[in-house]
Amino acid sequence: MRTSLIRRASVAALVLAATMAPVVAAQPSGADPRSDTAAARSGPAAKSLLGAKARLLGEKIVPYKLAFRGTTVGGLSGIDRNPCTGEYVMISDDRSNLQPARFYTARIGLDGAGVHSVDFTGTHPFLQPDGSPYPPASVGDGKAVDPEEVRVDPRSCRYWWAQEGDRPASSSQPVIQPSIQFANRLGAYRGQLPLPANYEVTLDDRGPRRNKAVEAFTFGDRDRVVTSAVEGPLLQDGPDPTLEHGALVRVTQQSRDGRVLGQFAYPVERIFAESDPSSPWPPDTGVPSILAFPDDPSRYLVLERSWVAGSGYKIRLYDATTRGATEVQDIDSLAGRQVLPMRKKLVADFHDLGLSTVDNTEGMTWGPALPGGERSLLLVSDDNFADDAVTQLVALGIRTR
Numbered sequence: 001m002r003t004s005l006i007r008r009a010s011v012a013a014l015v016l017a018a019t020m021a022p023v024v025a026a027q028p029s030g031a032d033p034r035s036d037t038a039a040a041r042s043g044p045a046a047k048s049l050l051g052a053k054a055r056l057l058g059e060k061i062v063p064y065k066l067a068f069r070g071t072t073v074g075g076l077s078g079i080d081r082n083p084c085t086g087e088y089v090m091i092s093d094d095r096s097n098l099q100p101a102r103f104y105t106a107r108i109g110l111d112g113a114g115v116h117s118v119d120f121t122g123t124h125p126f127l128q129p130d131g132s133p134y135p136p137a138s139v140g141d142g143k144a145v146d147p148e149e150v151r152v153d154p155r156s157c158r159y160w161w162a163q164e165g166d167r168p169a170s171s172s173q174p175v176i177q178p179s180i181q182f183a184n185r186l187g188a189y190r191g192q193l194p195l196p197a198n199y200e201v202t203l204d205d206r207g208p209r210r211n212k213a214v215e216a217f218t219f220g221d222r223d224r225v226v227t228s229a230v231e232g233p234l235l236q237d238g239p240d241p242t243l244e245h246g247a248l249v250r251v252t253q254q255s256r257d258g259r260v261l262g263q264f265a266y267p268v269e270r271i272f273a274e275s276d277p278s279s280p281w282p283p284d285t286g287v288p289s290i291l292a293f294p295d296d297p298s299r300y301l302v303l304e305r306s307w308v309a310g311s312g313y314k315i316r317l318y319d320a321t322t323r324g325a326t327e328v329q330d331i332d333s334l335a336g337r338q339v340l341p342m343r344k345k346l347v348a349d350f351h352d353l354g355l356s357t358v359d360n361t362e363g364m365t366w367g368p369a370l371p372g373g374e375r376s377l378l379l380v381s382d383d384n385f386a387d388d389a390v391t392q393l394v395a396l397g398i399r400t401r
Contacts, residue, residue: 050345052301052319056353057376057395058114064387068120071099076391077215077288077382078149078363084157087121088365091150091161093382100125100133101147103159103187108393110378112370115395124187126161131188137166142174148215149289149363154223158190159183162217162228167201167210175201178213180228193226194258196329198234198250205235212286215362218300220253220292227253227300229266231286237334241285241306246270248334248341249287251300251322263329264322265341269304276310283308288362291377293400298323301377301398302344303364314351315361317396320344348396359383359390367395374399 066073078091082105090104102125109116125133128143137144145163153160165178178199182190199214201207208214212232220227232240233247241247248265255261271283285306293299299321306314326339350358359381367376374397383389 050299050319050321050343051401052345052347053399054317054348054353054377054396056355057110057112057397058116059355059395060115060118060393061356062118062391062393064383064390065385066120066391068104069123071102071123072385073104073120074383074385074391076104076363076380077147078151078161079378079380080150080152080365081367081378082152082157083154084152088378089150089152089159090363090380091147093147094385095144095146096134096136097138098385101145101163102126103147103150103161108367108378110367110376110395112374112376112397115378115393118393124185126181126183126187127189129189140174142176144176145179146176146211149217151217151219153182154219157185159185159187160193160217160226162214164208164211164213164215164231165201167208167213169210171203175203177201178208180214180217180226193254193256195228196250196252196254196260196263199228199230199252207234207236209233209235209240215286215288216290216303218290218292220300221297224256225253225261225292225297226256227251227290227292229287229290229302231288232268233334236332241268241270241283243271243274248339250328251290251342252329253322260329262322262327264325265328265334265339266302266320267341267344269306269316271308272306272314273308273311275308279309281309289364289379291364291366294366295400296321301347301364303361303379305361307360313358313360314349315358316349317347317364318344319347347398350394353394353396355392355394357390357392359392361392361394370397 075093076090077093105122106120134145147163149162151160162180166176180193215231217228229251251266252263253261289303291301302318302320304316320342325342361381364379367378377396377398379394381392383391
């Protein structure tokens, strides 16, 4: 999601207002996620299934507007580890305004004692099918992209990357559809994944909201399944979260050739604080990243990111499962419909971790295994190229049971 137009106030003390969703229509509210209310409601299986725990290993801040090989490092909204090289790939959500839409590779020193170093090793632009870089939106030809997520295909080590497209603010501007594309390790176009029909941006009140399309996807089930999530509720599925109500966003499991295997509703939290009444910017919340558990095809880490004027960011990480959730692919609108959403349980609230700052965290990936049965998790924040934000790498130790 792009927040570069938002001038953020200093981060104040934040109010925990998390919810656990019951069987709901499109506006879930509920109990404190620190309790086992939802797990108890769903029976013993839910308690045993959702039990990941997290601890802070460390953090590292990348210098603001770091110059690297003729580009400006920033806007890092997705990260993944390349199993073929051990390096990490990070995607910038620069819409070709500073330099062409691009990705970076880096060696990151990470172990149980924290993040020791971040050394960028390469950068390449993503290329269109004709071999040219993507143009900025100002060109107006409908070919601009809004890069948000990158994953390394575990089978080929090619890069898969998602971009949100654009729902235009006026009828004179072109519609740009979201996509998940494939590229080689130099950024050359190699195809794309067909997306579900309800991910399509339309000119009426249907489909993804502006800047809230495909921002999250992951490989799972031994790399056979691609699971994606739209960042916010589809227009037909009800309003964005408010102080009183959360919302439902769609999570879709597909085969590698695009066949939809299942679609489910994930319950996003309500807004955590009152917005500064003098701000022109409304609160914003959604799902910027999702990550499959390696050993369970129904289980995911889900990142929720919220921003409220005057209160800053709230970043929360959840352990969630599709097991037992209602299949919603054939439900045209979730508004007013009774569905059983994905169950979830809070793993970490970033304000409880002891970080130097909590910023616009948007990407996450599994890192190396750690002693004692933990797995490292590496997260990155998107500074939107703003001087009041940071590019922050946060490492957590995750125990899945």
